[in-house]
Amino acid sequence: MSNLSIDAERLWADLLETAHIGGTPKGGICRLTLTDLDRQVRDWFKAKTAALGCAVTVDDMGTMFARRPGARSDVPPIAMGSHLDTQPTGGKFDGVLGVLGALEALRTLHEAGYETFAPIEVVNWTNEEGSRFAPAMTASGVFAGVFTREWAASRRDREGVALGEALDIIGYRGPQRCGAHPLSAFFELHIEQGPILEAEGSDIGVVTGVQGMRWYEITVTGQDAHTGATPMRLRKDALRGAARIIERVGAIAEAHAPAAVGTVGMIENKPNSRNVVPGEVFLTVDLRHPDDAVLEKMERELDATLPTICGPLGLAFAIARIWDQLAVRFDPDCIGSVRRAAALSGFSTRDMISGAGHDAAYISRVAPTAMIFVPCKGGISHNEAEFTSKEQCAAGAQVLLQAVLDFDRGLAERLSANPVRTTPERS
Ligand code: HGY
Ligand code: MN
Ligand code: MN
Numbered sequence: 235m236s237n238l239s240i241d242a243e244r245l246w247a248d249l250l251e252t253a254h255i256g257g258t259p260k261g262g263i264c265r266l267t268l269t270d271l272d273r274q275v276r277d278w279f280k281a282k283t284a285a286l287g288c289a290v291t292v293d294d295m296g297t298m299f300a301r302r303p304g305a306r307s308d309v310p311p312i313a314m315g316s317h318l319d320t321q322p323t324g325g326k327f328d329g330v331l332g333v334l335g336a337l338e339a340l341r342t343l344h345e346a347g348y349e350t351f352a353p354i355e356v357v358n359w360t361n362e363e364g365s366r367f368a369p370a371m372t373a374s375g376v377f378a379g380v381f382t383r384e385w386a387a388s389r390r391d392r393e394g395v396a397l398g399e400a401l402d403i404i405g406y407r408g409p410q411r412c413g414a415h416p417l418s419a420f421f422e423l424h425i426e427q428g429p430i431l432e433a434e435g436s437d438i439g440v441v442t443g444v445q446g447m448r449w450y451e452i453t454v455t456g457q458d459a460h461t462g463a464t465p466m467r468l469r470k471d472a473l474r475g476a477a478r479i480i481e482r483v484g485a486i487a488e489a490h491a492p493a494a495v496g497t498v499g500m501i502e503n504k505p506n507s508r509n510v511v512p513g514e515v516f517l518t519v520d521l522r523h524p525d526d527a528v529l530e531k532m533e534r535e536l537d538a539t540l541p542t543i544c545g546p547l548g549l550a551f552a553i554a555r556i557w558d559q560l561a562v563r564f565d566p567d568c569i570g571s572v573r574r575a576a577a578l579s580g581f582s583t584r585d586m587i588s589g590a591g592h593d594a595a596y597i598s599r600v601a602p603t604a605m606i607f608v609p610c611k612g613g614i615s616h617n618e619a620e621f622t623s624k625e626q627c628a629a630g631a632q633v634l635l636q637a638v639l640d641f642d643r644g645l646a647e648r649l650s651a652n653p654v655r656t657t658p659e660r661s
Contacts, residue, residue, distance in 0.1 A: 238346055240635055242628035245338040249627065252278060252318075252334065253326040262618025263326060267319035267361040268296065268400035275318045276406060279358055282337060286344045288356070292408025293415065294383060295373040296360035296401050302340055304350040304642075309649065310416035312350070312638050313601075314339065315357030316424055317593060321365050325620020327425045327610065327627070333358050335423040335631035342635055351646035352418050354638065359593040360406075367397045368518075369449055369557030374593035376412045378600050383412055392502075417601035419568055419641050422594040423634045424605060425622050429613030430586060437581035437629050439607025440572050443564055444588040444595040445493075446529045449557035450519040450536070452479065455550040458505060458513035470548040473503050473512035478543045483519055486535045494523045494532060495589070524587050526561050562595045568604030568641060575636030576606075581629055590615070602641075606633050 255275045256265030265271045276298060280290050283300030290300045301311055316332020336356040343354065359377075364370025367389040375381040387398030401407035426432075431439050456470030480498045487496030500518040519536065523529040537553065544551045576583045586607065588595075594605050608630035611621040 238342055238348060238635060238639070240338045240342050240628060240631045242624055244341070245334060245627055245631055246624045248334045248337065249326060249330060252330060256320065258323070258618055260618040261326070262620065263320045263324045263330075264322050265318070265320045265324070266322065266366040267363060268366070268397065268404055268406070270404060272319055273404035273406065276358065276404075279318065279333065279337070283340070283356060286341055288340070291410050292406060293377075293410040293412040294407055295376050295386060295412040296406040296408065297373045297377065297412065298358040299415065300340070300356045302343065302350075302354045304353040306351055306649070307353060309352040309645070310418045311353035311355040312419045312421075312642055312645070313355040313357050313417050314421045314423070314634055314638055315355070315359065316422050317359045317362030319361060319363050321363055321616050323616070323618050324363075325615060325617060327620055327622045328427065328615055329362055329424070331425055331608070331622065331627055331630065332423045335627065335634050338631045339635035339638065350639070350642045351649075352642055355417075357420075361397065362593050364557075366391045367400075370591050371559070371593050371596055372397065373412065374596040377415070378596040379413060380596060380599070413600075417597070418645055419565070420594060420597040420601050420603045421568065421572070421634055421637055421641075422592055422603070422605045423630045424592055424607060425610040425615060425620070426607040426613070427590045427610060427615035431584070431607060431609035432611065432613060434584060435582070436584040437608070437626075438576045438583045438633055439586045440569060440576065440583050441564065441588050441605035441607055442569055442585050444562045444592060445522050445524040446526045446561035447520065447522040447557070447559045447591055448529060448533060448555060450521075451554050451556055452517050452519060452540070453552045454479070454515045454517075454544065456513050456548065457511070459511040461509045461511055464511055469511050470513070471511050472515040472549055475544050475547045475549045475551070476501065476503075476515040476517055479517065479540065482539045482543065483521075483536065486532050486539075487521070489535075490523060490528055490532060493525070494521070494528065496521050496532065522589065524561055559591055559595060562598050564594070564598055564604040565602035567644065568602045568637075571637040571640040571644070572604050572606055572633065574640050575633045578636050579629070579632050581633060604637070606630055606637065
């Protein structure tokens with residue numbers, strides 16, 4: 235088992251091949267969830283896994299499961315995977331490495347004719363990014379019982395298209411009820427998307443959890459007016475108010491440094507005409523912190539600041555929290571498998587919490603879960619310049635393969651000692 239090695243060249247070839255689906259002139263990928271480009275990469279994934287003899291199923295949130303049988307078909311599968319949707323100016327590796335690394339691990343088992351105890355699955359989760367349809371991790375959130383299928387399917391993009399409609403348009407609303415799919419464990423390989431591993435020269439991040447994160451939508455309302463004829467004292471300039479809110483979001487995060495982060499990522503200014511005082515601004519806020527209590531405090535500070543900014547400028551405001559992902563700690567058994575896999579493969583490691591959100595965060599609510607990080611150049615991600623080397627991608631996929639095998643062996647020992655079919659105790 236320990237001599238099973240993934241094929242680095244084949245993995246790299248897959249990464250480059252799929253990068254053409256939605257590839258951008260700057261070398262990134264724009265493959266928003268449930269667009270025709272997403273359909274193309276999904277079709278590619280289905281064909282590749284079916285060619286390995288996998289049974290490919292799709293649930294009613296569009297998530298794809300490619301299953302390779304194990305010795306015990308009655309035991310829930312050990313799954314590995316991530317997402318194939320990207321940001322509008324996404325890179326080649328965010329999410330994609332987790333799905334294609336898992337594909338490479340499964341292909342390695344297939345070629346070796348290695349029979350695992352439990353079935354093994356590769357998973358492509360729908361709408362991890364939350365860029366087109368907010369919030370992020372929608373499908374894994376439904377899978378974990380956090381969102382209802384109806385609420386998730388009703389989420390609309392800025393053109394008014396509902397997530398459920400988009401699923402039907404690309405033909406990926408599957409028959410399986412999302413969540414009715416027990417798992418023995420879930421492992422997600424991902425690029426770090428931050429600077430730590432590279433700065434410290436560590437090969438592998440043993441991810442022990444994910445920080446908490448909350449998303450808000452704010453609408454600031456003033457009054458359209460003539461920029462030439464309207465005296466400053468009579469204006470209700472929504473963009474001026476939004477500018478102060480944007481600055482305040484940064485200041486709230488800096489007040490809880492170094493762990494807190496706060497961002498206004500999206501702004502829509504109306505009517506956005508150079509000689510009209512803006513009457514309405516829509517903006518999004520993303521607050522994150524490893525400690526939920528601090529995140530709650532940051533939210534209270536944001537709420538308190540809005541009237542003090544908008545009042546003096548004669549503006550009205552509305553704020554809605556649309557996402558609240560609690561901080562997550564992963565499963566010790568799965569973390570142990572990742573640690574042993576990295577050691578077996580000769581890679582240096584460091585434990586870390588993920589700053590970015592991942593499907594694994596929600597799946598950890600319904601199955602033992604852990605993540606594996608590999609470095610990315612300059613810690614840059616959600617950027618077309620995102621880069622992780624062939625060797626680093628291969629290291630991650632190798633650790634993923636060995637971690638799944640390690641967990642599979644442990645599962646076999648546990649269930650063989652207790653032949654009654656149970657899914658492993660949540661530790
Ligand atoms: O928002 C996130 O952290 C993830 O990239 N969806
Ligand atoms: Mn991702
Ligand atoms: Mn992302």
